Amino acid sequence: xxxxxTLLVFAAVxxxxxxxxxxxxxxxxxxxxxxxxxxIEELSVYDARLDEKRxxxxxxEEELAKRREAMAVVADIGAEVDALRKQRHDLLAEWNTxxxxxxxxxxxxxxIEDAATEKLALDAEIVPLRNEYLDIKARLEKAExxxxxxxTLKGEHESIAQKVEGMRDQxxxxxxxxxxxxxxxxxxxxxxxxxxxxxxxxxxxADDLADIDARRIAERSALADALTEHAxxxxxxxxxxxxxxxxxxxxxxxGETRSTLEARLAYLRGEIEKAEADTRGMxxxxxxxxxxxxxxxxxxxxxxxxxxxxxxxxxxxxxxTDALHRVEQRLAAKGLHYPVRTLxxxxxxxxxxxxxxxxxxxxxxxxxxxxxxxxYAAGMGIGFLQVPVQPRWDSPQDLMGFYNYIxxxxxxxxxxxxxxxxxxxxxxxxxxxxxxxxLLDEMNLARVEYYFSDFxxxxxxxxxxxxxxxxxxxxxxxxxxxxxxxxxxxRIFPGYNLLFAGTMNxxxxxxxxxxxxxxxxxxxxxxxxxxxxxxxxxxxxxxxxALSRAQWQGWVRPVSGVEREARxxxxxxxxxxxxxxxxxxxxxxxxxxxxAYVANYPQAEGARPITDALADQVEMRLLPKLRGxxxxxAGPQFDRLRGFVETxxxxxxxxxxxxDSVQASEEIGQFVWSGVMR
Numbered sequence: 001x002x003x004x005x006t007l008l009v010f011a012a013v014x015x016x017x018x019x020x021x022x023x024x025x026x027x028x029x030x031x032x033x034x035x036x037x038x039x040i041e042e043l044s045v046y047d048a049r050l051d052e053k054r055x056x057x058x059x060x061e062e063e064l065a066k067r068r069e070a071m072a073v074v075a076d077i078g079a080e081v082d083a084l085r086k087q088r089h090d091l092l093a094e095w096n097t098x099x100x101x102x103x104x105x106x107x108x109x110x111x112i113e114d115a116a117t118e119k120l121a122l123d124a125e126i127v128p129l130r131n132e133y134l135d136i137k138a139r140l141e142k143a144e145x146x147x148x149x150x151x152t153l154k155g156e157h158e159s160i161a162q163k164v165e166g167m168r169d170q171x172x173x174x175x176x177x178x179x180x181x182x183x184x185x186x187x188x189x190x191x192x193x194x195x196x197x198x199x200x201x202x203x204x205x206a207d208d209l210a211d212i213d214a215r216r217i218a219e220r221s222a223l224a225d226a227l228t229e230h231a232x233x234x235x236x237x238x239x240x241x242x243x244x245x246x247x248x249x250x251x252x253x254x255g256e257t258r259s260t261l262e263a264r265l266a267y268l269r270g271e272i273e274k275a276e277a278d279t280r281g282m283x284x285x286x287x288x289x290x291x292x293x294x295x296x297x298x299x300x301x302x303x304x305x306x307x308x309x310x311x312x313x314x315x316x317x318x319x320x321t322d323a324l325h326r327v328e329q330r331l332a333a334k335g336l337h338y339p340v341r342t343l344x345x346x347x348x349x350x351x352x353x354x355x356x357x358x359x360x361x362x363x364x365x366x367x368x369x370x371x372x373x374x375x376y377a378a379g380m381g382i383g384f385l386q387v388p389v390q391p392r393w394d395s396p397q398d399l400m401g402f403y404n405y406i407x408x409x410x411x412x413x414x415x416x417x418x419x420x421x422x423x424x425x426x427x428x429x430x431x432x433x434x435x436x437x438x439l440l441d442e443m444n445l446a447r448v449e450y451y452f453s454d455f456x457x458x459x460x461x462x463x464x465x466x467x468x469x470x471x472x473x474x475x476x477x478x479x480x481x482x483x484x485x486x487x488x489x490x491r492i493f494p495g496y497n498l499l500f501a502g503t504m505n506x507x508x509x510x511x512x513x514x515x516x517x518x519x520x521x522x523x524x525x526x527x528x529x530x531x532x533x534x535x536x537x538x539x540x541x542x543x544x545x546a547l548s549r550a551q552w553q554g555w556v557r558p559v560s561g562v563e564r565e566a567r568x569x570x571x572x573x574x575x576x577x578x579x580x581x582x583x584x585x586x587x588x589x590x591x592x593x594x595x596a597y598v599a600n601y602p603q604a605e606g607a608r609p610i611t612d613a614l615a616d617q618v619e620m621r622l623l624p625k626l627r628g629x630x631x632x633x634a635g636p637q638f639d640r641l642r643g644f645v646e647t648x649x650x651x652x653x654x655x656x657x658x659x660d661s662v663q664a665s666e667e668i669g670q671f672v673w674s675g676v677m678r
Contacts, residue, residue, distance in 0.1 A: 017063055021087050024056060028094055050098065053091075060088065295409050295483060296490060299401075302431075303414040306421045309383040309434050315545035320555045321604050326542050327379030333542075335535035336371055339678035342524070344602055345616045346372060349522040350437070350499050351556055351600040355593040356522055357459040358500035360443070360513070363526030363675060369503040373439050381547035382499065383436035387415050393446040396454050396479075400492075403483050410483050416492070419479075425468060425493045426478075433548045435497050443502035448517050455479070456520055458494060465496050465553070497549045515625070519590060522597070522620040527657070527675030555600075559592060562599045562610070571614045574644055575622060582637045584625050594621060608650070615651040618644075623658070623673040631665045638662050638671075653678060 067081055302310075318326075324347060331338060349359035361369040370386070377384035390398070400419075401412035412420075415438060424430045440452070463473040478491040502521075504513070513523075562568045572594055579586050594617045601613035618641070631638065638658065646655035657676035665671045 017060070017084070020056070020060075021091075024053070024091070028098075050102075053095065053098075057091065060084075060091075064088070295403075295486065297409070299410060299412045299417060299420055299481075299490065300429075301417060302421050303385070303417045305383050305385045305414070305436065306418055306431055309436065309546060310431060312381065312544050312546035315381050315547050315551070317551055320602055323380055323547070324602060324604065327376050329539055329542050330379035331375055332538045333540055334371075334375060335537040336368060336375060337533060338368065338372060340604075340606075341612065341616075341678045342372075343376070344604065344607065344612075345522075345524060345620070346376060348597055348601050348613070348616070349524065349620070350376075350501070352522075352593065352596045353499055354462075354465065354496060354556075355559075355589075355596045357456055357520045358502060358522075360502045360504055360517075360521045360523045361526065362504040362506060362523055364528055365505050367526040367529065369526055370439070370441055373437060373501045373503075377437045378544060379542065380435075381545045383418075383434065384439065385414060385418055385436065386439045386441050387413075388441045389443050389445050389451075391445045393451040396451060397482075398451050399455060400479065400481065405484075410481060412481075416481075419492045419494055419498070420490070422495065422497055423492050424495065424497075425471075425474065426491055433550060435499065435547055435549055435552050437499040437501060440500070440502040442505055444504045444513065449514050453516065455494075456517065459500070460520060462494070462496070468493070468495060496553075512627075513624075518624050523624040524620055525624070525673060525675035527677040530677060557599045559595045559599050563595055565610065567610050568595060568598055568614070571610075571648070574648070575614075575618065578637055578641050578644070579622060579625070581640075582626060582629055582634050584622075584629065586622075586625075590621065611649045611651070615645060615649040615654050618649075619654055619676060623661075626671050627673065629671040630669060631662050631671050632669065634671070635662075 064081070064084055067084060324343065327343065327347075328340075331343075346359060346361075349356065359373075361372065363369055374384055374386070376382075387399070393399075399413065400416040401410060403410050418436060418438070420427055421431050422434065422436060424432055443452070458477050458479055461477040462468070463470065463477070467473045474493055478493045480491050481489050483489045513521075572591055575594070576586060576591065594614075597617055598610060598613040601607070601609045601616075603609055622641075642655045642658045645651050645658065654676050657674065661672065661674045664674060
């Protein structure tokens with residue numbers, strides 16, 4: 001039987017159990033609070049708490065067993081048991097909740113471990129990157145230091161380059177001065193020899209002249225005496241005229257004396273004239289010849305263009321591109337506008353006068369053909385002589401002059417006088433180290449073959465610039481003036497200090513060029529303008545400065561500079577094939593001339609030296625030779641030529657112009673080149 005004490009004990013145990021549950025709940029809440037407040041407790045702590053809870057559960061289970069036993073005895077503690085069961089259920093629920101938390105903690109721990117592993121991996125990756133960064137930073141600092149040093153070295157290099165260029169100019173001037181000194185020494189020795197020979201002849205002639213002067217003085221004295229005697233006789237005759245009879249015998253004797261004196265006077269006058277003729281002959285040996293008897297006096301007179309060239313100040317040595325820029329400035333100041341490509345083409349055509357003897361500017365009247373060479377020459381510092389061609393010209397004498405048989409003198413043209421003044425080989429008083437351009441204006445008004453063919457052959461026969469000093473080498477290129485009764489007529493050598501150009505209008509009054517002229521000329525055709533342009537001068541005209549021949553020659557480059565260039569060889573090869581297919585083959589001379597043009601094309605800004613030069617040669621050398629080709633038969637060849645120009649040379653304007661010319665020529669059936677508008 002259960003006593004009150006027993007009940008009290010059970011009640012006390014229940015209270016203690018309840019307090020334990022409350023404490024457990026409070027501890028769980030505290031743990032939850034700590035779990036919510038703190039980051040994450042260590043798993044071992046949770047394990048310990050779980051173990052503690054398990055022990056507590058075990059104790060509770062034992063207590064429940066005891067309570068069940070007590071409940072079997074005491075029915076009224078059933079409610080207490082239910083409460084304990086409910087508490088057990090709550091504890092189990094809380095246990096399940098703690099299990100979820102444990103799983104969350106485990107997952108979070110795994111995430112932390114993964115993050116730590118990733119951090120270690122990132123740290124491992126960052127270390128070499130940091131080392132690389134430090135290395136790059138060090139290298140960058142060194143590079144910045146090197147850039148600073150490079151800038152300093154560039155400044156020093158530019159300064160040294162300027163000094164070297166100055167020293168090169170000085171060396172060039174010294175070399176030229178040495179060459180001039182050597183030439184002057186040679187000329188000095190020749191002049192000393194000639195002077196000695198002339199001194200001997202002058203001394204001999206001086207003795208003869210002294211004798212002649214003595215004889216002339218004596219004869220003049222005798223003549224004076226005779227004249228005095230004649231005057232005296234006339235005076236006596238007048239005074240004694242009253243007594244004629246008495247003096248008749250004396251008068252007859254005086255008459256005989258007068259006849260004798262007049263004969264003597266005529267003889268003395270003849271001797272005087274002979275002595276004066278001998279004196280004139282002596283004067284011709286000493287350089288003071290009478291102009292009336294000098295057949296070559298007019299040839300020796302310098303034309304105005306030469307006199308002007310002598311007075312020009314000499315230009316400083318400047319690069320070729322600067323000289324071209326000076327020409328552009330002059331054209332702009334004159335209100336003339338030419339495409340840069342046209343100016344470069346004309347300049348290059350002038351430079352290759354060794355392989356191509358002249359440049360021809362063709363087109364309709366009024367397109368600026370004459371002004372381009374005139375202003376180019378002035379801008380460059382080259383003398384300019386314009387020779388207007390006349391329709392009646394039919395021989396080389398129209399260019400050089402003729403011998404006037406009535407006057408007994410050679411009447412040279414300005415061109416002949418200019419050529420003689422610049423002939424350094426045959427004229428010891430020639431103007432040296434100067435350049436001159438001769439323009440045959442409207443050259444096709446007469447048949448070019450009649451008056452210029454022989455001269456063109458002479459130009460073609462010129463030896464290389466280094467061999468012009470050999471008389472035997474240059475004899476075929478020299479022009480001998482036709483002067484009768486002259487033992488050694490003068491010969492003129494047209495040297496490389498001469499540039500030849502010509503203009504050609506295309507109308508019903510003109511003649512077409514022959515193949516001989518076309519083969520030896522760069523023909524630059526001016527197309528008709530699409531719109532009329534007004535003249536707007538801009539800037540000032542640069543002052544005239546003479547361009548030296550040495551500087552001009554320094555701009556000329558040999559063919560060897562480009563003959564091994566693949567693009568040049570392939571381009572010329574294609575041009576040869578196309579011309580052969582069109583039945584207009586080109587020879588070695590023309591092929592070398594094309595290469596010379598490419599080699600001498602200016603290295604200016606914006607220019608494409610090889611492709612632009614080859615396109616120019618298609619325009620200036622090939623298309624003029626295709627005049628008269630049947631456009632229908634040669635259609636594929638014209639298409640190939642156009643494709644070569646547009647695709648390989650990149651000149652769309654020229655390609656379009658070829659197509660337009662072919663299309664325009666279809667009406668007449670024969671090709672006529674119309675030119676290209678740049």
